[in-house]
Amino acid sequence: xxxxxxxxxxxxxxxxxxxxxxxxxxxxxxxxxxxxxxxxxxxxxxxxxxxxxxxxxxxxxxxxxxxxxxxxxxxxxxxxxxxxxxxxxxxxxxxxxxxxxxxxxxxxxxxxxxxxxxxxxxxxxxxxxxxxxxxxxxxxxxxxxxxxxxxxxxxxxxxxxxxxxxxxxxxxxxxxxxxxxxxxxxxxxxxxxxxxxxxxxxxxxxxxxxxxxxxxxxxxxxxxxxxxxxxxxxxxxxxxxxxxxxxxxxxxxxxxxxxxxxxxxxxxxxxxxxxxxxxxxxxxxxxxxxx
Numbered sequence: 320x321x322x323x324x325x326x327x328x329x330x331x332x333x334x335x336x337x338x339x340x341x342x343x344x345x346x347x348x349x350x351x352x353x354x355x356x357x358x359x360x361x362x363x364x365x366x367x368x369x370x371x372x373x374x375x376x377x378x379x380x381x382x383x384x385x386x387x388x389x390x391x392x393x394x395x396x397x398x399x400x401x402x403x404x405x406x407x408x409x410x411x412x413x414x415x416x417x418x419x420x421x422x423x424x425x426x427x428x429x430x431x432x433x434x435x436x437x438x439x440x441x442x443x444x445x446x447x448x449x450x451x452x453x454x455x456x457x458x459x460x461x462x463x464x465x466x467x468x469x470x471x472x473x474x475x476x477x478x479x480x481x482x483x484x485x486x487x488x489x490x491x492x493x494x495x496x497x498x499x500x501x502x503x504x505x506x507x508x509x510x511x512x513x514x515x516x517x518x519x520x521x522x523x524x525x526x527x528x529x530x531x532x533x534x535x536x537x538x539x540x541x542x543x544x545x546x547x548x549x550x551x552x553x554x555x556x557x558x559x560x561x562x563x564x565x566x567x568x569x570x571x572x573x574x575x576x577x578x579x580x581x582x583x584x585x586x587x588x589x590x591x592x593x594x595x596x597x598x599x600x601x602x603x604x605x606x607x608x609x610x
Contacts, residue, residue, distance in 0.1 A: 364394075372398040377406065377437050397540035400511045400548035407506030407551075410434040411499035418495060427490045430502065431483070442513075445591020446482055447475035452588070454478075459582045463524065466588050482595050489602035497555070501605060504551040508564065509598035511548035512571040513590040514541065520575060521584035559605045566604030567597040 370381040372395040414430035421429070435443065448466045454474035456462035465472070471479075493501050517536045552560050574593050578585050 368395040369398045369401060371395040372402050373405065376402045376441060378439055379405070379437065396514060396517055396536045397543045398547075399514045400507045400544045403507035403510035403548070404503060404551070406434050406437055407503035409437055410506070411502045414502065415499055423495060424491060427487060427498075430490075431487065434506070442591035442594045443479060443482070445588040446595040447471055447479045448588040449592035450478035451475035453577070453581065459523075462582055463586070466586060482599060485599045486602065489599060489606060492606050493602070500551055500554045501602065504548075504555060504560075504563075505598050505601045507548040507551060508567060508601055509594045511544055512567055512597035513593040514544050515571060516575055516578075516585045516590060516593060517541075520579060522586070523582050523584040524586050555605070559607075562607045563601040563604035566607075567601040570596045570600035 367385050370385045371392060373379050374381045374385060375392055375395070376399070410430040410433055413433040414426050417426040417429045448468075448471075451468075451472045451474045452462040452466035455472060456465045490498065490501075514536070518538070518541045521535075552564070555563075571593055574589070574596060575585075578589050
């Protein structure tokens, strides 16, 4: 066959453009895209939830792409103790730096000031409002109204002074070599205590900063939060650690029962109150001595 014959245009009619060629039986079909299971945590989304918890509970800067809607905050609840690790770590760092140039008391004051600044006194504000509400109100509506008032009353002012003094004097009694670990553990475990209310109680307001957390967290999220909070506990003496955990747990149960009995659940201020009292109770437990 000559080259001119081989490349001669065929006289057969062209295949209509509107028709599709039949698929070859042996051809491999292109695999369909695999959708990500929403129930399986994705690295990018989990990082966003972690950073969202940092944005909500601290003044630390986070990237602009981190979401701040209610759904994102709800999914970040499992990372609340992790935020405590960061806050406690900053407090421990400040204490370590100033302990070399100042007396222990001033180094502790600097550490407390650093944690207050980085959180914007967020939990302390909740503690004061809670004591104001439950100290000055009798009915549920009255308690919630007082707690929502931006002005601080005598109950709240006294409670703030007492909780800060208790924290300061408790930290003074702890050995300087152990104090950094105690700060990290105390901040993390106390936030686990407040997170437990998201699993056991209902949110009682129709609106508020903690409204996105109205949906109860899952058991898996609570277990993840507990494992996060227990990590620094491994560096503490076992006996003292167990007493600290027991005291903080008792304080949490006592407040949770009072919240349930008097207002039927919790508010954002209640979460802050639990964190503050559980932190001080944890330090007090560590200092228990039996002779």
